[in-house]
Amino acid sequence: MEKLLIEGGKPLKGDVRISGAKNAVLPILAATLLAEGPMRVANVPHLQDVTTTMELLGRMGVSLTIDEHMNIEIDTSTIEEFFAHYEVVKTMRASILVLGPLLARFGKAEVSLPGGCAIGSRPVNLHLRGLEAMGADIEVKGGYIHASCDRLKGAHLVMDNVTVTGTENLMMAASLAEGTSVIENAAREPEVTDLANCLIAMGANIEGAGTDTITVHGVKELKGCQYSVLADRIETGTFLVAAAITGGHIKLKDTQPQILESVLQKLDRAGASITSGHDWIEIDMHNRRPKSINLRTAPYPAFPTDMQAQFTALNAVAEGSCTITESVFENRFMHVQEMQRMGANIKVEGNTAIVTGVEQLKAAPVMATDLRASASLILAGLVAEGQTVVDRIYHIDRGYECIEEKLVQLGANIRRVPH
Numbered sequence: 429m430e431k432l433l434i435e436g437g438k439p440l441k442g443d444v445r446i447s448g449a450k451n452a453v454l455p456i457l458a459a460t461l462l463a464e465g466p467m468r469v470a471n472v473p474h475l476q477d478v479t480t481t482m483e484l485l486g487r488m489g490v491s492l493t494i495d496e497h498m499n500i501e502i503d504t505s506t507i508e509e510f511f512a513h514y515e516v517v518k519t520m521r522a523s524i525l526v527l528g529p530l531l532a533r534f535g536k537a538e539v540s541l542p543g544g545c546a547i548g549s550r551p552v553n554l555h556l557r558g559l560e561a562m563g564a565d566i567e568v569k570g571g572y573i574h575a576s577c578d579r580l581k582g583a584h585l586v587m588d589n590v591t592v593t594g595t596e597n598l599m600m601a602a603s604l605a606e607g608t609s610v611i612e613n614a615a616r617e618p619e620v621t622d623l624a625n626c627l628i629a630m631g632a633n634i635e636g637a638g639t640d641t642i643t644v645h646g647v648k649e650l651k652g653c654q655y656s657v658l659a660d661r662i663e664t665g666t667f668l669v670a671a672a673i674t675g676g677h678i679k680l681k682d683t684q685p686q687i688l689e690s691v692l693q694k695l696d697r698a699g700a701s702i703t704s705g706h707d708w709i710e711i712d713m714h715n716r717r718p719k720s721i722n723l724r725t726a727p728y729p730a731f732p733t734d735m736q737a738q739f740t741a742l743n744a745v746a747e748g749s750c751t752i753t754e755s756v757f758e759n760r761f762m763h764v765q766e767m768q769r770m771g772a773n774i775k776v777e778g779n780t781a782i783v784t785g786v787e788q789l790k791a792a793p794v795m796a797t798d799l800r801a802s803a804s805l806i807l808a809g810l811v812a813e814g815q816t817v818v819d820r821i822y823h824i825d826r827g828y829e830c831i832e833e834k835l836v837q838l839g840a841n842i843r844r845v846p847h
């Protein structure tokens with residue numbers, strides 16, 4: 429199994445390009461199932477989760493071609509089956525995103541239940557309840573969701589919880605339903621808006637994406653189009669923390685500062701100087717130690733749960749103490765035990781971590797448990813004294829394009845080894 433070796437202590441310097449967003453490209457690839465004509469998706473990040481989604485669609489008979497710039501052309505006219513196998517779904521929970529499109533366009537779908545994962549139980553009950561309210565017959569047996577319908581009907585959906593992929597699944601389904609659907613307590617994440625923009629480019633009639641009430645007037649048919657994926661705000665945030673934790677000075681290009689406000693505010697409070705333009709952000713930490721910052725995760729526009737682990741690493745070396753409260757997922761402090769092995773002073777009480785910054789982390793062998801936890805361990809390694817070895821890095825390849833190449837370009841001492 430591959431590992432990353434990191435020699436800590438170098439302040440990052442230079443420019444880095446941000447890739448397309450994982451959490452936007454996955455629903456957009458699922459949405460191609462709704463299109464009558466071929467779709468072309470650009471700014472696709474080179475990620476394991478994208479490969480998995482292509483496999484998922486390819487197994488259904490969908491034709492996919494990819495060029496050297498990672499533009500993907502998708503033609504669903506060759507689709508033969510409406511089935512998402514457990515073998516694929518278990519490696520990527522976002523596979524559930526094919527359920528809404530398959531039902532809305534083809535009237536049937538058989539999708540494996542995703543099951544739990546390292547960060548919590550992560551049910552899909554709200555996806556299923558919404559589709560049932562739109563007229564789908566759903567039965568869960570043998571670990572699979574068996575769903576069928578005549579044409580879906582518009583419905584008034586009030587979501588019990590803010591769910592990102594739940595909102596996306598229902599918005600996609602509603603796009604081809606008969607009549608109007610209203611999704612209340614919808615997720616407001618920028619990736620939901622990006623999906624809505626893609627659906628609108630395909631001919632959908634959607635209002636209110638980016639607010640907590642999304643109205644979808646169903647249309648009879650959606651067509652293929654060309655769409656370029658939004659920048660990845662979590663990759664952006666991860667590189668910003670990489671600069672902040674090492675006392676560095678970097679410029680991030682092809683990103684969008686306006687979708688990262690909560691993260692930028694926290695970095696400002698940690699002592700970073702931040703400047704930004706339309707599609708770039710520059711951060712300068714002036715070789716200073718960061719200051720501790722309290723944070724609480726919650727749905728967008730509040731502080732993202734997908735940045736919690738990285739800020740835990742930042743606080744682990746900051747001046748002062750703070751509390752970090754995780755309110756989205758029940759079990760998202762797996763990185764804490766690994767950071768403790770590097771000398772971090774962190775106590776977890778329920779869904780809150782109390783972090784007292786130490787002056788110096790010490791390198792240790794550590795194990796990645798999920799995608800963002802792996803990122804946080806790399807960040808800790810960038811400032812630790814000695815050589816940190818991060819094991820189980822297949823998690824990182826699910827969601828970060830060429831992370832070590834990008835870090836090396838910024839002056840980090842990091843390399844991948846086979847064993």
Ligand code: UD1
Pocket residue numbers: 450451454521522548549550551552553554555556589590591592593594619733734756757758
């Ligand atoms: C998405 C993101 C993930 C991010 C998360 C929260 C993608 C591909 N993944 O995951 O990176 O960490 O949003 O921002 O976009 N819930 C239910 N019932 C449901 C669905 C969700 O109770 O049917 C609960 C979950 O257990 C969780 C909360 O709602 O506590 C939010 O989860 P959700 O927004 O659905 O996460 P994902 O869409 O899976």
